[in-house]
Amino acid sequence: MIDFANILFAGPCNRFCPFCIGKEVPDRVNLKNLDTYPPRNWSAFVAECHAHEIREIVFTGTTTDPHLYKHEARLIHRVREDLPGAKISIHTNGALSLKKIDTFNLYDRACISFPSFNTTTYAAMMGVPQVPDLGRLLERAEIPVKVSCIINEHNAHEVEPFLLRLSELGVQRVVLRRLYGDTRTWDILPGLTPVRYYRENPVYEIYGMEVTWWNFETTTSRSINLFADGTLSTEYLLTEVTKREFA
Ligand code: SF4
Numbered sequence: 312m313i314d315f316a317n318i319l320f321a322g323p324c325n326r327f328c329p330f331c332i333g334k335e336v337p338d339r340v341n342l343k344n345l346d347t348y349p350p351r352n353w354s355a356f357v358a359e360c361h362a363h364e365i366r367e368i369v370f371t372g373t374t375t376d377p378h379l380y381k382h383e384a385r386l387i388h389r390v391r392e393d394l395p396g397a398k399i400s401i402h403t404n405g406a407l408s409l410k411k412i413d414t415f416n417l418y419d420r421a422c423i424s425f426p427s428f429n430t431t432t433y434a435a436m437m438g439v440p441q442v443p444d445l446g447r448l449l450e451r452a453e454i455p456v457k458v459s460c461i462i463n464e465h466n467a468h469e470v471e472p473f474l475l476r477l478s479e480l481g482v483q484r485v486v487l488r489r490l491y492g493d494t495r496t497w498d499i500l501p502g503l504t505p506v507r508y509y510r511e512n513p514v515y516e517i518y519g520m521e522v523t524w525w526n527f528e529t530t531t532s533r534s535i536n537l538f539a540d541g542t543l544s545t546e547y548l549l550t551e552v553t554k555r556e557f558a
Contacts, residue, residue, distance in 0.1 A: 313533050313545065315367035316360050318386075320344055321539035322375040325406045327438025330461070330490050333374030340538035341374050348382040349389060351541030357393045359535050359543060368394060370418070371402040373539065378407035384414045402459070405443040409451065416453045422486075423448075424459050427466045428476055435465040446480045457484040462497050470499040478518035488525040500524065 321333070322345040333341055344350055360368070368390050370377040377383065378401075390399055398419040405423040408415045415421065425445060426436040434440040449456060458477055462470065470487070477485060487499065500522075505513035515522045536544045 313363040313365060313535055315369055316356070316363075316365045316535040317369045317371050317537065318350060318356070318377075319536060319538050320350075320370075320372040320375050320377055320380050322379065324372070324375040324404075325379065325439075326376070326404050328436060329438070330436075330463075331374065332491065333372070335491070336373055336538075340540050340542050342540035344539040345375065345379055346381045348385065350386070350537060351539070352537065352543060355543055356535070356537040360394050360397070363535065365394070365535065366397055368397050368399050369402055369534075370399070376404050376406065377401050378403055378411050378414070383411070384417055387414070387417045404437065405445065405448060406441070409444060409448050412448075412451050415448075416451075418454055420455045420457070421452070422457045422459050424461070426460050427469065427473060429466075429469065432466050432469065436461065436463070445477075449480055449482065455484070456482070457486065458482050459486045459488065461490060462487050462499060463490060463493070467497045467499055474517050474520065474522065478520050483520055485520055485522045486525050487522065 321341040322343040324331070342351075350356070370380075370383070370386075380386065387399055390397065400420045400422060401415070401418050402422045402424070405425060408421070408423070423443075423445070425443065427433045428442060428445075430440040430442055433442045445458075460466070460473070466473070474485065489495070489497070500515060500517070503515050503517065506516050507514050509523055512523055512525050515524070533545065538544065
């Protein structure tokens with residue numbers, strides 16, 4: 312069962328996350344493709360998507376952010392031509408989303424990796440202190456925007472005010488997640504009872520938002536991944552990594 316397909320970009324990034332998952336995948340697949348159109352092995356990727364009747368295509372990255380891809384809008388249109396009916400989403404750090412708002416709104420939905428509103432915390436987790444203006448982005452977004460937040464020692468103590476602020480900005484869906492392989496437990500939602508489970512991950516209703524506490528170890532999602540060097544893979548570790556860790 313394949314749930315979705317990732318188009319992965321590689322190259323220099325505008326953030327410097329210490330935990331960048333690009334370091335966890337083989338160097339050979341991180342061949343820069345920010346100015347390669349279409350991405351390497353495109354025809355085989357499209358054929359695989361048709362063969363598996365994939366309905367969701369994700370623009371994401373191993374070592375960079377999809378907004379840094381030079382042909383972003385053109386490739387979105389190409390996906391709509393080659394895979395008609397498929398939903399297209401972006402997983403981004405959000406640093407360029409406002410600047411590229413017209414392109415951002417070409418997607419069907421977006422997921423922003425956003426760990427904190429606090430500049431010190433943000434810098435500890437993303438490598439620079441410039442926190443994207445999430446409020447302004449949400450005002451200008453014409454597509455659903457989900458917030459994805461890695462939880463670690465830098466921000467585990469600020470989850471409650473973080474969620475409150477997201478709610479005040481109008482966010483409706485949040486995913487809190489541990490880094491892949493991080494087995495530490497974080498008591499971030501004390502006393503709350505899940506309203507349901509999604510793929511074995513507890514889902515809560517908090518401040519009017521749907522908040523999922525994602526546990527990688529139990530996920531069952533599968534994906535096709537088009538790596539930057541043209542490698543096509545459904546290999547499980549890479550699947551796990553690509554689904555939730557990349558920007
Ligand atoms: S995790 Fe994402 S945003 Fe952070 S450095 Fe890596 S590619 Fe860039």
